Amino acid sequence: DAKTTQPTSMDCAEGRAANLPCNHSTISGNEYVYWYRQIHSQGPQYIIHGLKNNETNEMASLIITEDRKSSTLILPHATLRDTAVYYCIVGRDNQGGKLIFGQGTELSVKP
């Protein structure tokens, strides 16, 4: 599976958009980009995934560059409850639960 690189930490003001970048330059053609987050002392939570097109759901938007070597997760109006570690993971479709987690980005949403 391709490796991902994310900033260690980021801050975001409450109510503003949080843009979390992820580099995955070795992604292969059949690999998806998945985003999960983990609030402190809880199990991870699925956010969104995509292959090549941009995706949006009720939680977030995922922007994938045309060359697919990087992506950005956007939380449009961050709240204090969005404070968590966000993981960008690359893997094949039907990956299910076998996920290889990197170090993730610790997002702190501040009032």
Place this chain on the structure above:
Amino acid sequence: GAVVSQHPSWVICKSGTSVKIECRSLDFQATTMFWYRQFPKKSLMLMATSNEGSKATYEQGVEKDKFLINHASLTLSTLTVTSAHPEDSSFYICSVKVRAFRTEAFFGQGTRLTVV
């Protein structure tokens, strides 16, 4: 999505004893379950893949005799930490793969194990 329940949420045990952690898929049959462990301030590390009715597949470096996995039904997998030692203290998390949801993983809330 699928609801995954882990029990217990936390446990403290004495060194040398064994501890069993349960992972249940409450509303879907889980064809496969996964077990992870997480040390403080670290990321999740996949320990093993558990398939119903067959032996678990362990990741490199994980002792199968130390971490016994039983996947007795499509809704229950158990992880038993045998002869636990303080270095086994960690956050253990399970996830399930549900046939109806091809790409999403559903995680339990985790079990905090402290060995004293």
